[in-house]
Amino acid sequence: FPGAERFLPDSHDLGDLVEAARTCRGCDLYKAADQTVFGAGSPGSTIMFVGEQPGDQEDRAGKPFVGPAGRVFDRALDAAEIDRELTYVTNAVKHFKFTRAAGQKRRIHDKPSRTEVVACRPWLLAELDAVAPRIVVCLGATAAQALLGSTFRLTRHRGERFDLAADGDVGPDYAVDVLATVHPSSLLRGPSDKRDRAFDEFVADLRMVRELLQ
Numbered sequence: 727f728p729g730a731e732r733f734l735p736d737s738h739d740l741g742d743l744v745e746a747a748r749t750c751r752g753c754d755l756y757k758a759a760d761q762t763v764f765g766a767g768s769p770g771s772t773i774m775f776v777g778e779q780p781g782d783q784e785d786r787a788g789k790p791f792v793g794p795a796g797r798v799f800d801r802a803l804d805a806a807e808i809d810r811e812l813t814y815v816t817n818a819v820k821h822f823k824f825t826r827a828a829g830q831k832r833r834i835h836d837k838p839s840r841t842e843v844v845a846c847r848p849w850l851l852a853e854l855d856a857v858a859p860r861i862v863v864c865l866g867a868t869a870a871q872a873l874l875g876s877t878f879r880l881t882r883h884r885g886e887r888f889d890l891a892a893d894g895d896v897g898p899d900y901a902v903d904v905l906a907t908v909h910p911s912s913l914l915r916g917p918s919d920k921r922d923r924a925f926d927e928f929v930a931d932l933r934m935v936r937e938l939l940q
């Protein structure tokens with residue numbers, strides 16, 4: 727895998743990144759997906775959310791978190807009184823990875839490999855540079871491992887604050903807080919009482935993020 731690095735423009739202006747990412751061939755995922763789904767939101771947002779990768783609906787729309795996971799994410803943001811319009815939302819991997827059951831049209835989400843996450847990471851770091859948020863919220867283990875290393879365990883480190891700059895090898899040259907919570911799609915699985923509790927815990931994490939910024 728060559729990785730995305732050689733497709734990055736010199737400028738880290740958000741518009742230039744979006745444009746350049748459209749033709750990225752840093753790994754094989756561009757081949758089967760419809761389009762690159764880059765992050766959305768304004769540079770200067772104080773919160774940057776990082777998901778895993780676009781899903782079926784995101785691939786069609788070209789926008790992150792617009793499908794079922796996006797709808798539960800929106801509900802949680804509302805409950806935590808965070809305006810999505812004032813945040814930047816992206817994914818660790820910018821192309822939809824999927825499989826198809828034999829003879830079926832439906833595209834089933836397939837988890838990106840570590841290699842694909844690493845291949846795509848230059849885009850994520852460039853977005854971080856362009857947006858310069860005060861806090862990065864990783865939604866799920868894939869995003870957390872992309873920024874905090876492959877040994878990161880969500881069960882152990884959920885809600886804990888990390889300093890990206892302190893890590894040295896990955897990240898911008900200024901201090902930015904990073905923390906991880908669950909992926910919104912995890913709130914769509916399991917029996918309803920368990921789902922309700924998981925939703926409330928997710929909202930509590932988002933409220934904590936909002937309070938950290940005050």
Ligand code: URA
Pocket residue numbers: 777778779780781784789790791792793795796817911
């Ligand atoms: N899941 C993600 O991680 N990102 C999206 O954009 C949609 C679903």
Ligand code: SF4
Pocket residue numbers: 729730747750751752753754755756762819820821842845846847849
């Ligand atoms: Fe490039 Fe990332 Fe798409 Fe791979 S997933 S082709 S690295 S944008």
